[in-house]
Each structure stands twice: as C-alpha cells, then as structure tokens.
Amino acid sequence: MSCKVNGEIRSGRPSHADRRACEFADGPSATRVASEDAFFSRRAPFPTSLRRLWNPRHGRQGFLGSRLWVVALLMCWGRALGETSVSPDQIEFFEKKIRPVLSERCYSCHSAGAEKLKGGLRLDSRDGLLKGGDTGPAFVPGSAATSLLLKAIRYEDTDLKMPPKSRLPDAVIKDVSDWVAMGAPWPREAVASSAKGEKFDLEERRLKHWAWQPVAPRRLPQGMAPGSFLSGIDAWIAVRHRELGLKAAPLADKAVLLRRLSFDLIGMPPTRQELEAFQADASPNAWEKQVDRLLASPHFGERWARHWLDLARYSETLGHEFDYPQYNAWRYRDYLVRSFNQDLPYAQLVTEHVAGDLISPPRWNAAEHFNESILGTSIYWLGQREHSPVDIRVHQAEVVDNQIDVLTKSFLGVTVACARCHDHKFDAISTRDYYALFGILGSSRYSQASIDPADLNGGAIEKAAAAKSSLRASVAQAWVEKLGSLHVSNLVALAGAGDPVHAPGSLRPSDRLFVDFGTASAPGWFPEGEALAAGLAKPGDFVPGSSNRPIASLVSKPQIHSGVRGRRLQGVLRSPTFELSHPYVHILAAGRGTRVSLPVHNFTMIRDPIYGALRRPIASESAHWITMNVGMWKGLQGYLEFCDLTTPDLADDVQRERLSPEGWFAVHRIVFSNESSPPPSTSPESSLEPEALRTRLISIARKWGSRAEVVPDELRSLAVALDRGILNFEPGALPARASADLAEWVRLENNLVEPRRSSALVEGTGLDEKVFVRGNPKTPGELVSRRFLEALGGTAKPPMREGSGRLDLARHMTDPANPLFTRVLVNRVWLQLFGRGIVPTPDDFGVLGQPPSHPELLDWLADWFRTEGGGSIKQLLRLMALSEAYRRSSATHDVATEAKDPMNLTWHRMPIKRLQGEAIRDSMLTLSRRLDRAMYGTPVPIHLTDFMEGRGRPSRSGPLDGGGRRSVYVEVRRNFVSPMMRAFDTPVPFTTVGLRTVSNVPAQSLILMNDPFVVAQARGWAAHVLSRGRMADTERIAFLYEEAFSRRPTPEERDRALRFLTEQRADSGGVVSHAGDDGAARGAKVELAAWSDLCHVLFNVKEFIFIP
Secondary structure (H helix, E strand, O other), X not given: OXXXXXXXXXXXXXOHHHHHHOOOOOOOOOOOOEOHHHHHHHHOHHHHHHHHHHOHHHHHHHXXXXXXXXXXXXXXXXXXXXXXXXXXXXXXXXXXHHHHHHHHHOOOOOOOOOOOOOOOOOOOOHHHHHHOEOOEOOOEOOEOOOOHHHHHHOOOEOOEOOOOOOOOOHXXXXXXXXXXXXXXXXXXXXXXXXXXXXXXXXXXXXXXOHHHOOOOOOOOOOOOOOOOOOOHHHHHHHHHHHHHOOOOOOEOOHHHHHHHHHHHHHOOOOOHHHHHHHHHOOOOOHHHHHHHHHHOOHHHHHHHHHHHHHHOOOOOEOOOOOOOEOOOOHHHHHHHHHHHHOOOOHHHHHHHHHHHHHOOOOOEOOOOOOEOHHHHHXXXXXXXXXXXXXXXXXXXXXXXXXXXXXXXHHHHOOOHHHHOOOOOOOOOOOXXXXXXXXXXXXXXXXXXXXXXXXXXXXXXXHHHHHHHHHHHHHHHHHHHHHHHOOOHHHHHHXXXXXXXXXXXXXXXXXXXXXXXXXXXXXXXXXXXXXXXXXXXXXXXXXXXXOOOOOEEEEOOOOEEEOOOOOOOOOEEEEOOOEEOOOOEEEEEEEEEOEEEEOOEOOEOOOOOOOOHHHEEEEOOOOOEEEEEEOHHHOOOEEOOEEEEOOOOOOOOOOHHHHOOOOOEEEEEEEEEEOOOOOOOOOOOOOOOOHHHHHHXXXXXXXXXHOOOOOOHHHHHHHHXXXXXXXXXXXXXXXXXXXXXXXXXXXXXXOOOOXXXXXXXXXXXXXXXXXEEHHHOOOOXXXXXXXXXXXXXXXXXXXXXXXXXXXXXXXXXXXOOOOHHHHHHHHHHHHHHHHOOOOOOOOOOOOOOOOOOOOHHHHHHHHHHHHOOOOOOHHHHHHHHHOOHHHHEOOOOOOHHHHHXXXXXXXXXXOOOEEOOHHHHHHHHHHHHOOOEOOOOOOOEOOOOOOOOOOOOOOOOOOOOOHHHEOHHHEOOEOOEOOHHHHXXXXXXXXXXXXXXXXXXXXXXXXXXXXXXXXXXXHHHHHHHHHOOOOOOHHHHHHHHHHHHHOOOOOHHHHHHHHHHHHHHHHHHHHHHOOOOOOHHHHHHHHHHHHHHHHHHHHHXXXXXXXXX
C-alpha cells in the first residue's frame, strides 16, 4: 500500500510515524492513495470501527451514518450546480470591479446606448459578450488565456488594442482575467444595460421589495391558540410543516443537546462533569438552566465576538505589500468580548460602532475606567491599506468604499457599495445615497485616541504645577545673576536679533495666512489629549528643561503648546480641512521629539519614497520655519496634524524610537505660499545700548519670576535671549536652589501616566462629497449633501450640517422604524444557531440575495427583539435555544418528510454543523489541558511555518500552540493567516463575511494528520489520561470518548480500540525507547506513544468536528 505523508507518497509497509500521519479515521476528506482496506485490516482495526459510524445499523454511534452520505451527496450536487449558478460574492465582484470599467471605458462604443456600435460588439450584457462581434465571441467562460477580450485589453495583438486610447491598469486587467476565469458571472437582468437612458425609480423598487417594508407586528399563525407552542418560533415553523405535510423530528437526547449548545454559545465542548450534572437533573427547567449557565459564561463573549470579527474583517495588520501592524487593534477584539458578555443592547453596540467617539457621556469600563464607546469606531480602520499608492485620491476612495461596504452590509444587510459608479442595478439605492455616506465618513479622521478620562493625570498635574511655580522663581533669580555677569559682546549680538514670532514681517503677494495663533482666534481646530486641554498657552508660561537649559521654552505670546502643562503629557492637534491651493506650506513652530504631518484625503500611511514630504520632524526648541512641498497634491484636500504621541505612525515601525515621551510642540503661524522659502522676519535694530538692554532683561526676569504681569513685548526680549542661548548654563553651573526645584519637578513629571490608546475614528471638518462620475474620483460631478439612505427616510430629514454627521447616521440606522436593522441582526443570530439563515444571504437582503424561507418568522423575531427582547442578544439566543426547533434531533426520522424536503429548508430536523476552525483548535487545547483561559490582552504572535513566506513576514514566530490561548487571542495577520484556520474556512479579512464557507478539502485532512500542533495536543491528551492513576484500558477508552464526543463508546468501538492499542504497543517499542532506558521508562514511553496514537485517531473522526 502507499500513503501520503507531508505531501510525499510513501510505498510499502508504513512506519509507526507514517501510520500516525495517515488519515485512517475518516478525516474531512479522503487522502488515502491505495489499498486502504488492506491497510486497515492489517495494521489498524480501530479506524475501521470508526468508519462504521457511517453505517446507520450501528445505532447511536451512527448519528452521522444515515445522513452523512446524504450531506456528502448534497455537497457534491451543490458543487455541480455551482458551476452554472452565480454566487452573491461573484455578483458583488462584477458590480464593484467589472461593470464600472465596462461603463467608463467600453459602453460609449459597445452598448445599446452607443451612438455608433463598433465592431458589432456589445459589452453591456453577457449574451452580447458570448455572441461577440466581427472577430467572434469576446470570451470563453472559464478560460482567460483563450479569450479575445483579454488579448485585446492586454495589447497582445497590435491590430486589436482596447480601449484604443490607453491601456487599462494592470490591476484592472487582472480583475477582468479573474472574472473570466470564474466563468464571467453576470447578474440576471430583464434587458441589457445601456450606457444612457436607464430608468431608475427608487420608490418603485422600495415598494416592490420585501426587505424595505415595515416589520410586521408580532402575531401567531391563524388558527393557533396562545400557549399551544413554546414560542412563535415553533408556531411559524409548524405552519410550514403543516402546509407541506411534514413530520418534525423528535427532540435530541441530553448529551447531543448539551454538546450542541456548548459549542454554539461558548465554542468549547462540555466537560464530563457538566454532562453528568445535566443528565442527572430531572427538573422541568433543566435545559433552561443549562442555557442560562452558558450565556453567563465569560467564554460566551469570546465565541460571539469571533462571529462579529468576521463582519468587521478584523486583522491586526494592514496587509498589502509589507503587512504593517495596526496598532492597538486588539482593543477592538476585547471590546467585543466585553460587550457580548455584558449583553450590551444592540442599538448601543451599533451606535458605538458608528459614532462612539461622539457619545456624551460615553460608556465607561467600570473595572478599569476607560472609554468603551470610542473603541467601537476601530471597525473603520481594520481594512487593508496601501503604504505608497500611486494615486492617493483613488486609494483613499477605495478605503472609504470598503468602510461603506462593511458598515452597510454588517448593520443593514445591503450592498450600498455597488452604487459607487451608478445607481444600484437592482436595489433601491442610488449613487447619491452612496456619496451621501461617503461625505459622512470622509469628514472623519483616523486617530490613535486616548481611551482614558480627560483628567487622567489631574492630581499629578496640579502637584507638578506647584513645583513649576517654585522653579520659575529660582530660575528667574539664576537668570538675574547670570545677566549681571554676562559679557557685553553677547548683549551686542542680542540687540539686533530678528524674531519670526514677534516680528514676522509682511506677507508676500503669493502668501496666504492660514492661521496666526498669536493674533486671532482659530475656529475649526481639533485639539485632543491632556497636553492641549487648557487651550492656548498664556504668555509667561514655560516648559522646564534640563540643568544647562532649565527653561526649554518660554511662551511670549498666545500659541498652541503641548508642553506647558507637562512634557510627558500627550496630545494631537488637527487643523480644519483645506484645499491645497499653493505648492508650499510654511509652518512656524518649535519643539522636540514630535512631528507635523499633512494627511491628504485622510491618507495617514505617510512614508517615503512618495509621501515623505508630507511629514516633518519638529526638532528645535527655538521657533523655526518648517516647509512642506505639496505641489504634487495641489487641488486635493488635506489637514495638518501636530503629533505629540509615543504611538507609532502607520507604516512606520521605527517611529516609536524617534518620538520622545518628553516631546512637545508649539505652533505659532502657518502660511500657504507659491514661494519655496518662508516669509522673512524683520530684524529691528534695538535703540538700547548693551548695558541698558542688560538692565531691561534683569528687570523683566524679576517680574517674570515674581509672576507679575509681563507684556508680550517684554517677554519677547527674554524669549529671544533664551533662543540665542544667552540664558543657558554650563554643566554644573545652575544654582543649587534652581537645580533642586528642577529635580523636584522632574520627579513629579515622571509620575504622569501615559494614556492607553486605540485606533478610532474622530471628527474632522464636515464636508459634502461630489459624485465620482462612473466611480472615478478624478471626474467629480454634482455635490451631494450628507444624509442617510433615501429608501429609509434619509431625504425626509434635513441634511447633516454639523460635524461629520455620524451621530445622526447612528440614530437613523438604529431607528425602530428601520426595517433592516433588527431583521438583519436576528437573521445573523439564527444563522449561527441553526446553520442557515432565515434569509440565506445574511449580508445581502437585496434583490440579488435570497428571500426569507419563513418571512413571518423573521418578522416575529425582529418585532420580539425590538420590543419584548429589549435589544438583548442574550435574550434572543435564549429564546431560540429554548425552542423545540433548536432541540430537535438531526437524525433522519421520516422517509416521506425527507423526500419532500431533502434540503431541510423547513427545519423539520436540526441540521448537522461542522465546527469552525477556532472551535476545533480550542477543543484540542481543552482536551490536552493546554488551554489557558486567560482573557483579553495583546495578541499571541502567530506561529510561522517554513512555508509562510513573503515581504512583511514577522521577524519572530509565536509558539506552536499559541501559548495555549484561545484562538480569538492569537494574532490575525492579513498576509500570514494561520494554515489551520485557513484550511477550516476562517475568512481572509478583506470585507464583511456573515456566512463562512464550509468546504471539504484535502488540506483539512492533512492538517488533522500531520500538523505538529494536532500531534502535540494528542500527546498532551494522552499524557493526561495516563496521569489519572491506575485505570483499566476500557475505563480510559470510555474517558476519551466522553471527552471527545460526549458519549461512551459502543462495545464494538471499545474492542477495536483495545486491539488498536495492543498493536500500537507492539509496534512502538523499537521506535520510542532508547538503549539506556530501563524497563519502566521503556514501558512508559510505549504507553504514551500508543495512547497518543489513539487520541490522534479520535481527533480525525468526523464526529469530533461535526455537531449533530
């Protein structure tokens, strides 16, 4: 016989290790190569027993038997049908990637609306493409290599180049190639699309489609008396059974029910003790108690947060080429775990996602006292981003497009993003709807926001301020003494010194003053953080420095200053959004260890080689001009951001080293100009002689030290002297009192706490967006006011004028009158419990999605959830779990019923569900006793195999078993996804995935056979069972079955397991023992190897990864 091991075909009698690696226990797919029956009969009788689980004659162990072959047949049937059907994902790909290109670059010559049809070819329908033109069919579905369309757009033929004016970008060509390769899916249309004259009647579409209609008030089916069913769930399901003449399956036994419920609610198997307690509980509410117990488990939030992370396309890296880290993304994951455990009302959860930064007052974490609400807005920044896009406007349009897609799919179940280039082809969603939402999100900004209270360091700041007052007096006295002995030459140099702060000179004709904080108020700026909480710094305030420069910065006129309250305090200052009307931005600033950047259209991943000019360090404690050359982005929109944080920039792994925790910035003046040099400052000649200047400076220093009023002109002289270094001290020369006061201030300053931060969306300048004609940001059309979707009443209310409008958007979305809001949520919850949604397409309630199988049940649940359920997801789960529908057996029970409803679309029985990859991994950790139940915190670095290669690969690998942590806490890297999770269909996080694929591929078998993690957990499980003291083999076998399958083995299974152990012991002796081992050591190793093999076999049993 031969067997496939680690990708290699090995012939002959398999070794001990090879047999362990082979899938001889009905893994997810068959990977045996030859003579498997001979292999089983000769070397491994135990797996043959397990294979008989497929046989319904074996009673209870046949729970997969009588139906698993049906499932397999239906999977094959579904796959065959899928070759000619079109999935929602394929339609979305076409609408977002293909139709916009056809519309923009092809329809003018090749559509029903073309003034003159060229080449006889129409590209506005699939039939037109298949029919082709003068040169034949445009493509061969499934074959990009032989399709004329691909040859034309690739410019492979000099006589056939399309579009003729310019070649399509490589990324677009790849999209078209992928589309043809997948069979060129095209949505069903009554008539072919045309380039112009298409009719779009939004109101007609709204009235015709079920999803836009109000949720019907809760009622029982006609003729059913109240109390005849446990709930409306069973009542409405029974109606369909009665209509079709179906017989519902009986209730499942307790062991099956508890295993089902445990995985559904907490994602882990029940313990033997929990199962025994439930089976011994004969009370009428025994099941209800189990439901309540699991809903109250802290692991409930971990399980249900993972479902939500699929919607949020959660990743802790940014993907693209270098897969840069998304700093503090893990806080969003922990936020979800806490929110589900606390049963946060769904409307509040959604409001926090849409506008958590704007909720006043926010929701505070009671245990650790931080702002929970703002964490919800992290969802916007979890998508993929590029670090050096060729076209910044196009890239940022893609970022917002993804945000709109995730937001509207997750909470509304509609594909608004399909209206970017044109009115939605099928749903009541217009292009104006899309750009109304675009304006809302485009008016917001990325932030590493503080989640701590605004007065985090309040007490420490007060103490430091008192020490600062003493320092002021002692330094002033030290200055007086220094000025008295200062050499006259220094005073001569000071007399003619220019000062850009106080004598900036006149603006040149091409200059435009953006702001001068010293002369006028500056509305529309956004200060954030404790460092800027006091507003403009007042003249006379200062920043303490070091022993040779005890005053680092002296405020001589009003300015924005992040250091005067404390050097270790942090803050960010953002300007209003402005158009880049001039090629140069000149900034008069001072500071150290901080930076200023200019995000263009919210592009924050600023780095060389293209965008390095948009960020500059602030590295001088004297006021100086900083110039940015922004000519290549002229005409676009941007804002200035002054950053005094220790959190790294996106796409900059070393920024943390360059930002000082004691950094600060001071901003004086900003000028836009056509000149590359900053405005000149004046250099007035002082009318004072040096000695008179000395006397003046001493007088000013004394006034400043005594906190007497000092006018800006006087402070100017002192500030200029400080900037010229005249007031600096030689090492060790600072007087003792000043030195002691400075040391005390430093000690108190060091008590300031650095705030905790998280990626968040915060307010920017409220600006409406123009329609991108055919989706192209370079061809703006009409301006659209910010508002909600028209089909949901968005145009019936005034446009959003204040701020971004996100808080109003949240109110619109969560409005009880919104029919999509609760329908989408209850359908998502139903999907996770019952394996299929009432609406089978949970992310698309539109025309291209599938209609509800039980529309009355859907509305009954939606109405119950928003009224009696109070928006509680836990109560909704409880309602569903207590229903008879959920508690039914999954076994085939009635031949006539199966014949009428073989797909179980009416839920006459419970469907079999395969565990998700995370639950499979967590189950193995549970059984091996390696599971670390610690909650929350930074992610465990992902374990990297030798085959996980590419740019952006982490420098170090995490532990093989993730340190024993649950899967939800293991790092999610967009470009380096766990092979085990990927094999078991954990989605790659690029967009919302409300319905995971459930595949059946060889990789799953190979993972369960060969993955070192699986082997290690089998060994750990075996070590545990052997550590339980003296037990008969039959007792240990029973123990393993109860832990793995929540049942005891049948006699036949027990006997085969015993024979398997006997053969494995005999075969393992020469493999695992060594020459120096004594008898006891050799025997222990043989036992561990044999039991490890048995545990590994059980991991490969279908029953381990499926729940009936």
